Amino acid sequence: MEQPNLDYIEQLARGDESIKKTLIDVIKTEFPDEIKDYYISLELKDFKKIESNVHRIKHKFSILGLVKSYNKANEFEHSLREHQLNLKEHQDFDKILTAISEYLKTI
């Protein structure tokens, strides 16, 4: 499984540590809330909301350099748009969320 990285954030910050810190702080604050919202929507089986949650979360995948995971999230989002909760896609998505959550604790 691919690992999250800070390449994009470092590229944006261009060596400015305060910018890098701001970007990391925002992702560390926003990501847990987005996951929470995602699981609430899942419990409610509100497909439109789950799709919207996945759409927001997948941006974080791309920010953290997770290209393959981003593509998988796209497929998951597409299935949700069709009101289908594909178990494999759902499990894969959840694994990525866990991996990112663990990674954010280390930075």
Add this chain to the structure above:
Amino acid sequence: MDCIVIDDEKMARVIIKTLCDQIKSLNLLKEFSGAIQAIKYLDINKVDLIFLDIHMPNFSGLDFIKTLKNPPKIIFTTSDPKFAIEAFEYDFIVDYLLKPIELKRFKKAIKKVERELLVQSQLNKDEEPEIKNDFYVNIDRRLIKIDLTSIYLIEAKGDYINIKTEDKNYVVHSTLKKIEEKLPDLLFLKVHRSYIINVKKIIDIEDNSVLIKKDVVPISRSKRAELMKRLDLL
């Protein structure tokens, strides 16, 4: 270039701010997490450019652009390439940036906006009517420049016209009709078949005459209503 960003995701707004900070010509005025707040802001504030997310809950970026009466330039910022064709149906949408946005691509989009704004300002300039401040009259084979704003009265005298200015009078071989064509409508009015007056120089109006400097000028009945319309009456 004054701009705003509309995106429900804070990380996306911070990234746009970071990118804007790296381009001197950009002045990011405000960030909005929803389109509705931005509409209220744009009701009373003018911006040159909006960075707009398409996929937002309740009110999407595409819904938002339909509410704009005088849309500024817009750059879509989105994770979804599927709206690109629809987005470019609007001529004020300059570019479509896919997230995560890279600085190089961002700079390219800004250059595109700057180019379009430049073309737009040149077009606007071409459309602006040229305001003339003076013209030349031929007196005894000499071309004399007359400042339009200094003229207070022009009267017809047979084959000649008498142009009266603050400092001097000029008798010119011409007709009122010819000179009327050279005068700005905003400033001058033909109040009688023999008189054109500068409406800004009127001292008072009494019945069918007008006092300009020391000259009392008759007003045709047909011109009186038009003259009254021009005056800033209390």
